[in-house]
Amino acid sequence: MLNEKVSGLLNEQINKEFYSAYLYLDISNYYYNEGLDGFGNWFRVQAQEERDHAMLFLQYMQNNGVKITLNQIQGPDIEYTSHKLPLDEALKHEQYITASINDIYEEALKIRDYRTTQFLDWFVKEQGEEEKNSEDLIKKYELFGTDAKSLYMLNSELATRVYAAPSLILD
Numbered sequence: 287m288l289n290e291k292v293s294g295l296l297n298e299q300i301n302k303e304f305y306s307a308y309l310y311l312d313i314s315n316y317y318y319n320e321g322l323d324g325f326g327n328w329f330r331v332q333a334q335e336e337r338d339h340a341m342l343f344l345q346y347m348q349n350n351g352v353k354i355t356l357n358q359i360q361g362p363d364i365e366y367t368s369h370k371l372p373l374d375e376a377l378k379h380e381q382y383i384t385a386s387i388n389d390i391y392e393e394a395l396k397i398r399d400y401r402t403t404q405f406l407d408w409f410v411k412e413q414g415e416e417e418k419n420s421e422d423l424i425k426k427y428e429l430f431g432t433d434a435k436s437l438y439m440l441n442s443e444l445a446t447r448v449y450a451a452p453s454l455i456l457d
């Protein structure tokens with residue numbers, strides 16, 4: 287049985303990961319509407335990954351016999367006033383998620399809940415990649431986004447991203 291505080295934080299994380307999926311779907315919709323279907327595809331795949339993250343937290347709790355409460359998922363309320371703004375929002379959001387995972391880690395460590403820290407190790411690494419991907423996208427946009435021809439090529443590159451199931455598999 288997991289400690290009550292750690293369980294509560296894990297439960298909140300399920301909601302945060304589903305919100306991440308919502309946020310990225312919202313961004314994806316925005317880009318599709320703007321005619322940038324490559325960007326739209328990139329964020330749709332990202333949304334699928336976030337749904338997987340939520341399911342991994344859910345499964346970990348289930349595997350440890352913890353009662354799960356599915357709370358309301360808030361809808362994103364952001365006005366995208368430029369093509370770059372969603373990219374900045376995505377990076378900001380990933381930094382927030384990294385901090386959130388670190389908080390759970392710290393709480394688990396305090397009570398020597400090594401089972402949970404071991405589970406979270408994958409997410410700590412994943413967040414490093416998530417932040418880097420967001421930063422890379424911003425850099426690429428800054429380099430190529432303002433010229434129509436190179437934006438077209440960047441959009442085509444992002445259209446090639448395909449969904450892959452997470453490498454973390456829980457029993």
Ligand code: FEO
Binds near residue numbers: 303336
């Ligand atoms: Fe599930 Fe992008 O953090």
